Amino acid sequence: MDKLKKKVASPGEFLSTEEEFIPGKNTFEENGEIFSSNTGLIVEDLKSKEISVKSSSEPVKIKSGSVVFGRVDVVKDSSVLIEMQNIYGADKKVFTSSFAVLPVRNVSRDYVERLRDFFKIGDLVKAKVAKILPGNNIDLETSSSPDFGVVKAFCSRCRKPLHLFGSTLKCTSCGNTEGRKISNDYLLK
Ligand SMILES: [Zn+2]
Structure with a gap:
């Protein structure tokens, strides 16, 4: 289940520790801490324990399998x-x-x-x-x-x-x- 936090992250913003989540899309890890590498909405995937940032500037592209x-x-x-x-x-x-x-x-x-x-x-x-x-x-x-x-x-x-x-x-x-x-x-x- 995805949890979309109503919070917008900025590049370089602290998101979570690696104990809580694993770094996903548009994030990077440094010294056990996860930061955003982009501007966008913070998404916490509670099932896979992944935190990512959904960039609003990313175009939605239709592809095979969509x-x-x-x-x-x-x-x-x-x-x-x-x-x-x-x-x-x-x-x-x-x-x-x-x-x-x-x-x-x-x-x-x-x-x-x-x-x-x-x-x-x-x-x-x-x-x-x-x-x-x-x-x-x-x-x-x-x-x-x-x-x-x-x-x-x-x-x-x-x-x-x-x-x-x-x-x-x-x-x-x-x-x-x-x-x-x-x-x-x-x-x-
Ligand atoms: Zn009818």
Whole structure:
């Protein structure tokens, strides 16, 4: 578990002793004491016992393996176009090229007959960057973990958010049931 202290460290500022923490990113150690080498928020990882400084000037860069959240813009026969909104774990919502493609072959390990049964326009999706192609075209995938897929879906009849009951998405407003490539992290249960 990360504990983000609401405290900004300056370069050279004392953070902790080596008895309490091990030095992480943007820190350095001297005579058993840990100091910040940068300006940023102090982060204490209580699990790994690591203290680090999250530099606010560091640009959030999307790379292969990044986990992103985005909204389904278009569903075609062969791919889903997703407007990315955030990188998982990043504190800034920054995207220059904000669209990514989820090709049908990257959706699931199971056979996907109709992509429209797995994703619909407006769905909020958690996915992983499979690769970044020349021209900054981004390919996503949702097949490598049950955590990836739709985290919030909307009723195609009345547009209300769908709730997950077992493995079925149901609209509590109009009673409609729908299917999706549902993430383990589905928000409304
Ligand atoms: Zn409905």
